[in-house]
Amino acid sequence: MSGLAILIPVALFMGLCGLAFFFWAMHNDQFEDLEGAAHRVLIDDEAETSPDDEAI
Amino acid sequence: MTAALASRDLDVAMLCEDSRFVVPGMRCAGCISKIERGLAEIPGVVTARVNFSTKQVAVSHEPELGGDALLSAIEKLGFEAQLLADNPLAEDRGDTERLLRALAVAGFGMMNIMLLSVSVWSGAIGVTKDLFHWLSALIAVPVIAYSGRPFFASAAMALRYMRTNMDVPISIGILLATGLSLYETATGGAHAYFDGAVMLIFFLLTGRVLDGMMKDRAREGISALLKKTATGAMIVQDDGTTRWTKAEDILPDMIMHVAAGENLAADGIVMKGRSGFDISMLTGESDPQMRGEGDSVLAGTLNLTGPVNVRVTAAGQDTSISDIARLMDEAGQHRSFYIRVSDRASRYYAPAVHSLALLSFIGWMIAGAGWHQSLLIAVAVLIITCPCALGLAVPAAQVVASGALMRQGVMVKDGSALERLAQADRVVFDKTGTLTMGAALPENLDSLSPVQKAVALTLAQSSRHPVSQALRKALVQEEIMPLSEIEDISEVPGEGVNGVWQGKSVRLGRAEKAMQQITTELTIGDDLQIIYLNDELRPDARLAVDLFSKMGLSASILSGDKLEAVAPVARKLGITAQASACPEDKVEAITRLTQSGCNVLMVGDGLNDGPALAAAYVSIAPGSASDVGQQAADAVFTSDSLLPTAIAVKVARKTMQNVRQNFALAIGYNILAVPLAIAGMVTPLIAAIAMSMSSLIVVGNALRLRGAAK
Numbered sequence: 109m110s111g112l113a114i115l116i117p118v119a120l121f122m123g124l125c126g127l128a129f130f131f132w133a134m135h136n137d138q139f140e141d142l143e144g145a146a147h148r149v150l151i152d153d154e155a156e157t158s159p160d161d162e163a164i
Numbered sequence: 165m166t167a168a169l170a171s172r173d174l175d176v177a178m179l180c181e182d183s184r185f186v187v188p189g190m191r192c193a194g195c196i197s198k199i200e201r202g203l204a205e206i207p208g209v210v211t212a213r214v215n216f217s218t219k220q221v222a223v224s225h226e227p228e229l230g231g232d233a234l235l236s237a238i239e240k241l242g243f244e245a246q247l248l249a250d251n252p253l254a255e256d257r258g259d260t261e262r263l264l265r266a267l268a269v270a271g272f273g274m275m276n277i278m279l280l281s282v283s284v285w286s287g288a289i290g291v292t293k294d295l296f297h298w299l300s301a302l303i304a305v306p307v308i309a310y311s312g313r314p315f316f317a318s319a320a321m322a323l324r325y326m327r328t329n330m331d332v333p334i335s336i337g338i339l340l341a342t343g344l345s346l347y348e349t350a351t352g353g354a355h356a357y358f359d360g361a362v363m364l365i366f367f368l369l370t371g372r373v374l375d376g377m378m379k380d381r382a383r384e385g386i387s388a389l390l391k392k393t394a395t396g397a398m399i400v401q402d403d404g405t406t407r408w409t410k411a412e413d414i415l416p417d418m419i420m421h422v423a424a425g426e427n428l429a430a431d432g433i434v435m436k437g438r439s440g441f442d443i444s445m446l447t448g449e450s451d452p453q454m455r456g457e458g459d460s461v462l463a464g465t466l467n468l469t470g471p472v473n474v475r476v477t478a479a480g481q482d483t484s485i486s487d488i489a490r491l492m493d494e495a496g497q498h499r500s501f502y503i504r505v506s507d508r509a510s511r512y513y514a515p516a517v518h519s520l521a522l523l524s525f526i527g528w529m530i531a532g533a534g535w536h537q538s539l540l541i542a543v544a545v546l547i548i549t550c551p552c553a554l555g556l557a558v559p560a561a562q563v564v565a566s567g568a569l570m571r572q573g574v575m576v577k578d579g580s581a582l583e584r585l586a587q588a589d590r591v592v593f594d595k596t597g598t599l600t601m602g603a604a605l606p607e608n609l610d611s612l613s614p615v616q617k618a619v620a621l622t623l624a625q626s627s628r629h630p631v632s633q634a635l636r637k638a639l640v641q642e643e644i645m646p647l648s649e650i651e652d653i654s655e656v657p658g659e660g661v662n663g664v665w666q667g668k669s670v671r672l673g674r675a676e677k678a679m680q681q682i683t684t685e686l687t688i689g690d691d692l693q694i695i696y697l698n699d700e701l702r703p704d705a706r707l708a709v710d711l712f713s714k715m716g717l718s719a720s721i722l723s724g725d726k727l728e729a730v731a732p733v734a735r736k737l738g739i740t741a742q743a744s745a746c747p748e749d750k751v752e753a754i755t756r757l758t759q760s761g762c763n764v765l766m767v768g769d770g771l772n773d774g775p776a777l778a779a780a781y782v783s784i785a786p787g788s789a790s791d792v793g794q795q796a797a798d799a800v801f802t803s804d805s806l807l808p809t810a811i812a813v814k815v816a817r818k819t820m821q822n823v824r825q826n827f828a829l830a831i832g833y834n835i836l837a838v839p840l841a842i843a844g845m846v847t848p849l850i851a852a853i854a855m856s857m858s859s860l861i862v863v864g865n866a867l868r869l870r871g872a873a874k
Contacts (some may be wrong), residue, residue, distance in 0.1 A: 120276060131268070141214075141217045144196065151510060
């Protein structure tokens, strides 16, 4: 019984974290291009350092 | 250093312009990186981002870099592209997003409450049970307050106008269940229905989200087809120079200089020059009309062959196009009276459910069960009958069906369009651009040698003239490769494209004689070849008409074209036709059919079809249609073949059949569950199982529609 005092808040907290993460993802347009995301994994990224980065 | 860089970046970001292009040819990861990297290398481009799902590229660039420059850059990368106008259909997607947020919260609440409920059902008693009920209440009340808002708002709106819709019984059920559960929790009662109330919201929101996603998807697809039309003209100034003037700033008596391949921005009279005009969008007439000095020309028509100067007689609101827009507004008003099938069902359902709950309350009171016990049973009846499955039945079937149709190239704008498509029992076609391709196709390509074809393609692809575009499309389809060694390619507007190939001068352009049929001339050195173009029937047109008649829809043609042009098409398809119909005639013909009791499906594309599309019970436009046509129509098909129009009706009927099955399932479930509820034998556990089972069955049944369009 005393375990519940810890376990239930932990479970709720984890659920809320998931919910917050989902909201964050939606706000950042993570679901805008689901098909594209699947394809982007396959792009070889050579020479991805932009000149700006080198300047700094 | 870093600070200076940052501030420069900021300046750039502030000055940036955004342009969106639609690139239908993207197929793989290679295309994504090719476009993004290719564009990023162009000076002036800040970022380029591909959205693969919508086949669009968003480019953020410096204002000096025009949309046309970017367009040709994308074309150089090997992709066909179109600049997207500011989207007139882009109603904010906020609605679906809000629903999705509510759904996420409801899902979170449902899972956590269920976790606690399962413990109670498994036999938690005493303090533990009370604690769990209190915890459930703590989660449920804010979740219901947040996620239930879409239902509460809609129910409140309906009640304010003394009407009832699906949301009224839902809201009453949820609020009563929550209130009673709170009371039970406070008094240490045995049952709390928090899980049921939240689960109800979750399932119903799923239906709403599906409905919203279906609308968004179709909107995006259709807006990607809307072309940026000419919204202005080159106006000849007093000193003889020309200046680009926006359509709304054009006044009567100005002189427009209209090059070949340009749309007219205003009505007027030709002052100088002679050219063929494509007026099919306005009237449906397929042959180009020759217009010389003193002849009048209309806004929205396309100048095909030569440059002309036109004195403006009517501009802006006074043009013949604006008349069509007004006619369309009037014709489209009946649409808002259509009542969706789910709302029609709830008209009978809501009063039945409410009186059932009330009767069980009164019944148990008379039987002497006490008001507390009676109220508990009444709430159980409300929860068990809440249209969980009903709320899912319609959107689930429609979203699966529209997905199946989309894979076949038909985009249905919303669920109500699918419902109306299923009820169509008469089909009326426009001719030009609908039964036929609308664009001229080269007829005698076979008589060209491979070398001639390659030269023709190379020249054709450097011109935007519609004839060149038609030729290019046909040649690309034959997998002809352009020659890279043609030099000095230049276009003389209204005359043709010239170049030099292996020392010989080559030319693709206007034939010497101005002819009624569209022709173009290919010369290589002294070699001359005339290419004839003709507007052909869409592939599968006959098949589509046959399928329509098999489904009991008799077809006819309603065209603005001349009888001589309509008759052969009608004969080929074996259907009746009415020719030379102006937009008013078309609306009248549709209205006449409607009054005789038909639900008319109108298939048309042109500006002249706009009012008829709006007046018909339901309408479909091809993807090549004018913007007006696409906006007026309920569905758009993107393939060349006409068959998808018939398939759309077939799928719509299957969908309605599926919806009816779902209704039957939901009602069958109620017949089983309601007696239990009235008898007072329903516990929260039974309610939870019954609700999720019926919803799952309904969704499973809807999924059978996935292959419906094959």
